[in-house]
Amino acid sequence: MTGHRVETVLLASRHADHPAPARSITRACREALDAPYSVGLTLAADAALAQRASLAADGPLAERGEALQINLGEGPCIQALRRHAPVFATDLDDPEVTRSWPVFAAQARAHGIRSVFTVPVVNGPGTAGQTGLVLSLYGDRPGRLSDADLETARAHAHAAELLLLSTLTPEEDEAAWGLLLPVDAVIHQATGMISYRHGLSTDQAVALLRAHAHLCDVDLTDLSFSVVHHGLRLPELAGPPSPENSGP
Structure with a gap:
């Protein structure tokens, strides 16, 4: 076993018995960083975050940063999953940095997020349906991520993956939705209803x-709850007129 692997196992073992291990290791990562970043941890079953669970968010910027990416379907977390590589957004005011996700960048800046660094741990052979765990650091000022903080983030991301894998049972599917769906189940329920x-x-x-969430400036989870539990129907898609509305 390599030194890196030993370190990962030891780090994971410190949080294995915690009642909320993802939250525990996310908080530990934040405390171990040299710079004052907020930390988010996301599990996704696809690179578009269409099926995703936000496992934990620690710090004043993380919860909003995580929510913005799933609400908008764009951002450095999604880019990291698609590239299978870290994404370092050193300055959200720089259009060269944010050209792949300008809407996220604008809204993130409005909430005080000025830099984002994402470290993915991707499982599978590179297929579109693979599962990916992403640890994201959100900063309130521009600037590069130090090598020490990058290593800290990587160590905690791999330890979080090990914790996740050790929690699963053979009966659960590979994306772990049996374990994680309670976090965002209503989004998947609303998606199914709208699809039908x-x-x-x-x-x-x-x-x-x-x-619709973006147009109405509401959180995706809140909108999904209204679809599932309050019978909200989204505007129909444009298409051919119905017989009663068509002309002679």
Whole structure:
């Protein structure tokens, strides 16, 4: 066993018996960093975060940063999953840095987020349906991530993956939704209902839900709750007129 692997196992073991291990290791990561970053931890079953659970957020910027990426369907976390590599957004005011996700950057800046650094731990052979764990650092000022803080983030990301894997049972599917769905189950329920109502694919249903959330400036989870539990129906997609509304 390599030194890095030993370090990962030891780090994970310190949090294994915690009632909320993801939250515990996220907080530990934040405390171990040299710079004052907020830390978020996300599990995704696809690179678009259409199926995702936000496992933990520690610090004043992390919860909003995590929510913005799932609400908008764009951001450095998603880019990191697609690239299978870290994304270092050193300055959200720099259009060269944010050109792949300008809407996220603008809204993140409005909430005081000025830099984001994401460290993915991707499982699988590179297929679109693979599971990925992403640890994200949110800063309130621009600037590069130090080598020491990068290593700290990587160590805690791999330890979080080990904790997740040790929690699963053979009966659960590979994306661990049996364990994690209670966090964001209502989003997946709303996606299914919209897919059925509009005759859309799951990806199209997620896009419609996100578009409506963005248009109405509401959180995706709150909107999904209204769809599932309050019978909210999103505006119908443009299409051919219904017989009663068509002309002679």
